[in-house]
Amino acid sequence: MGKLSLAAKVTHVPSMYLSELPGKHQGCREAAIEGHRIIGRRCRELGVDTLLVFDVHWLVNAGYHVNCNGQFSGVYTSNELPHFIKDMRYAYPGNPSLGHLIAESANARGVATRAHEIDSLELEYGTLVPMRYMNQDGHFKVVSMAGWCAWHKLEDSRRLGEAVLEAIGRSDSNVAVLASGSLSHRFNDNGSPEESIHSISREFFRQVDLRVVDLWRQGDWKTFCAMLPEYAHLCEGEGGMHDTAMLLGLLGWDAYDQPAEIVTEYFASSGTGQINAILPLPRQGAAQ
Numbered sequence: 001m002g003k004l005s006l007a008a009k010v011t012h013v014p015s016m017y018l019s020e021l022p023g024k025h026q027g028c029r030e031a032a033i034e035g036h037r038i039i040g041r042r043c044r045e046l047g048v049d050t051l052l053v054f055d056v057h058w059l060v061n062a063g064y065h066v067n068c069n070g071q072f073s074g075v076y077t078s079n080e081l082p083h084f085i086k087d088m089r090y091a092y093p094g095n096p097s098l099g100h101l102i103a104e105s106a107n108a109r110g111v112a113t114r115a116h117e118i119d120s121l122e123l124e125y126g127t128l129v130p131m132r133y134m135n136q137d138g139h140f141k142v143v144s145m146a147g148w149c150a151w152h153k154l155e156d157s158r159r160l161g162e163a164v165l166e167a168i169g170r171s172d173s174n175v176a177v178l179a180s181g182s183l184s185h186r187f188n189d190n191g192s193p194e195e196s197i198h199s200i201s202r203e204f205f206r207q208v209d210l211r212v213v214d215l216w217r218q219g220d221w222k223t224f225c226a227m228l229p230e231y232a233h234l235c236e237g238e239g240g241m242h243d244t245a246m247l248l249g250l251l252g253w254d255a256y257d258q259p260a261e262i263v264t265e266y267f268a269s270s271g272t273g274q275i276n277a278i279l280p281l282p283r284q285g286a287a288q
Contacts, residue, residue, distance in 0.1 A: 002098075002171035005046040007251055007281065008039055009179045009244065011264070011274040012057070012129040014084035015197060025197065033133050035264030035276030040134030042278070043176045050095045050173045051140045052164070054246045056147040056181035056239030057126035064106060064113040064160055065146040067121050068099020072142060078125055090128055095141040098171050102145070105170070106163035111156055113163075126180040141173075147181060147246065148239035154229055157242040161249020179247035183209045185238035188271035201271030205235050209266060209273035216260035216277060225254040238272070252282050 011032050019029035043051065058065070073091040078084060099115040106113035123131075127144040135142065145164075149157060168175045184205035188196045200206040208231065215224045224231075225248060232241035248256060256279075264276035 002168045002173045004168050005048050006176035007279045009277045012126045012180045013269040014081050017085045032264050036133035038263050048174050048176045050175045052143045052177045053127045054147040054179045054243035055126035055144050056243050057124035058146040059148040060146040061150050066099040066115040067144040068096045068115050069094045092138050092142040095143050098173050099143050101167040105167040109163050111160050147243035149242040154245040157245035158249035161246040165250045179243035181243040182238040183273035184235035185272045186236045197270050200268040219257045219259040221256045222254040
């Protein structure tokens with residue numbers, strides 16, 4: 001029988017990679033990188049063997065999709081921001097059996113989902129950036145799920161999260177689930193000065209984000225779930241915030257009541273709102 005051991009909402013801003021490189025921005029995202037390292041260490045302490053990522057940088061237009069190759073390796077350059085992430089090498093083992101169980105469980109619930117083992121289906125940086133700091137030695141197996149769901153309903157993503165939990169229980173894996181995406185996600189206008197890499201695009205977005213973080217700290221997920229559709233729309237949540245809906249579906253949706261553990265405090269990056277937060281698992285039976 002498999003086990004869910006950790007759940008988290010994590011940032012994947014490409015300036016984390018830029019932060020490693022010599023130059024004026026070196027060290028600028030050390031807090032975010034350390035947050036990923038903390039989550040990675042926690043996963044090792046919990047005996048996790050697989051990291052499952054809901055990746056809002058993987059765009060899909062129909063159905064839900066799982067990339068569950070047996071092995072991932074390559075050299076990645078972002079086509080969106082090649083001046084931030086260039087020639088980033090990676091190599092991680094996969095977990096095909098878990099990916100197929102997820103698709104099986106989701107389809108049984110009426111949520112159309114496909115699991116893929118295609119060598120040329122590459123990982124996106126919503127997966128690769130967290131893996132760089134949590135899994136640089138390839139200790140964990142990796143499964144990536146599309147989280148930029150362009151024409152999907154948040155309700156369906158909630159149901160997908162429930163199916164993921166069921167699939168984990170049916171597997172032989174010890175799993176950590178990461179919702180990889182931002183809070184507000186309105187980039188700075190084109191032509192903004194370089195130093196705006198550290199600013200929010202609109203004060204409105206910052207204020208709503210901070211209220212959301214307060215709700216998370218309080219464990220008031222009932223209020224957050226009620227506001228999620230409008231929040232995702234009005235604050236231009238990344239990928240429609242389907243990664244967050246999936247994660248909360250996994251945890252019990254508005255019945256979930258655990259206060260979030262903030263491991264990297266809220267910060268602005270290129271206009272967007274970011275955080276690393278561990279969401280403690282529900283109390284036994286609370287989400288059943």
